[in-house]
Amino acid sequence: MNTIESPAAAPREAMVELRLLRDEVAALRDQVVKEAELRLAAWGLPSSSEGARNLACYLSLRSRDLNALQLELSAYGLSSLGRSEADVLTALDALLASLRLLCGEAAHYPPHESHRAGESALRRACKAVFGDGAEGRTRIMATMPSEAADNPDLVLALVDAGMDCARINCAHDDAQAWTRMVENVRSAAKRLGRPCRVLIDIAGPKLRLASVRAPDKHRLRPGDRLRIVSDLARGKGVAATLNFPEVISQVQTGAEISFDDGKAVGRVVSSDDHGFEVEITAARAKGLRFKADKGVNLPSVPLDLPPLTEKDLADLDAIVPLADLIGFSFVQRVEDVVLLDEALRRRGARGARPGIVLKIETPLAIKNLPALIVSAAARRLTAVMIARGDLAVEVGFARLSEMQEEILWLGQAAHVPVVWATQVLDQLIHEGVSTRPETTDAAMGQRADCVMLNKGPYLLEGVRFLNEVLGRMQRHHSKKFPRLAQLRAWSRF
Secondary structure: OEEEOOOOOOOHHHHHHHHHHHHHHHHHHHHHHHHHHHHHHHOOOOOOOHHHHHHHHHHHHOOOOOHHHHHHHHHOOOOOOOOOOOOHHHHHHHHHHHHHHHOOOOEEEOOHHHHHHHHHHHHHHHHHHHOOOOOOOOEEEEEOOHHHHOOHHHHHHHHHHOOOEEEEEOOOOOHHHHHHHHHHHHHHHHHHOOOOEEEEEEOOOOOEEEEEEOOOOOEEOOOOEEEEEOOOOOOOOOEEEEOOHHHHHHOOOOOEEEEOOOOEEEEEEEEEOOEEEEEEEEEOOOOEEOOOOOEEEOOOOOOOOOOOOHHHHHHHHHHOOOOOEEEEOOOOOHHHHHHHHHHHHHOOOOOOOOEEEEEEOOHHHHHOHHHHHHHHHOOOOEEEEEEHHHHHHHHOHHHHHHHHHHHHHHHHHHOOOEEEEOOOOHHHHHHOOOOHHHHHHHHHHHHOOEEEEOOOOOHHHHHHHHHHHHHHHHOOEEOOEEOOOOOHHHOOO
């Protein structure tokens, strides 16, 4: 602790307010510590990691409205705690020291190194999860297309362009193809002398259209009706079955439904033991092609589905020896994390690897996110993915930006890397030309620890472009911290 003797006290007219602020911040710190201990006990972590302890402190701090306090602090040129995520108690202690000095008292500042302890812990976690990279640089994750199994030159070009992590999706291809993809990634990383981790996503209980009965190339448009049924042989007209038929009994009249990440939405207008009828209320201008394998979301229905399907368990047999990281799709409860960890251990995966990437895709996962993080991090290397496709549909597009911010803050507080995912530079990757909004979206991803790109014919161009955008943004931002780098466009008078 650095002790500083008090300078001349503040003017008398400000002293009363400063003393009130000092007492308020001191009381706030005491409350944060007490409430954090209760949270740790509730998580079953009385003796916990610094990341879990700081997360508990951050949640306690943010459980109250601090707007008025922030404005009063900023009026005196003091920290408003707006960048306290990684080191909550250190930020509070430094603020208290400044207030005490202004009140004419001696003060003890935290050691300088403690102000960066949380950020250092997060950098170490990023290095453990994603490998060595340029200091502070946001990593790039790219989804492997099927041709990556038989085109090592493509994989080499992706790694050379800046790919730090290759993502393989178990919803596509097969174990033999995944193995060849991983071999190509390992070979490219070795040849170029730079690390490239492998993340393999298990599909999880993703609800999809299993089979469809409709005219050829049928498109869903507002006003259309269709039935979701247990058996296509029942009834007439446009209909479909689900890959989890048990869901039908869980859906009631009035429920919301979405197809293909919100490209068409509707509501359930009637239901019975054999299925339910949907009226489409909104769809994109050209309609949505109605065909098998399209994703389905029922955001208002708390679905009761197994966190690990039979396919997931079979896929784990193949991917545990291959993966550095396992993407856990549709994880929602601490029990799900325990289940996956036990499944990995039964397959010989002991210790920290492979790590777990918690894919946050539902309101229940958001609600349980702090407990999910500390449970996973106590067992394995852990990261969090903001899976914006399903998440947007589940929580509503209006809430998505808010949820992105909050998940980023929680990850930083827990000293756990966060991946910004889904539809980043989507048009560039699929059509070869970027849009202005998606370029801004990619730049905003710099506040995450890794940005994920989906596959497409222009994936290589997408990696190159994203690498340049992130490199430029690194000069100006570190998480929420604005770096006052020289503004080159106007630096010459």
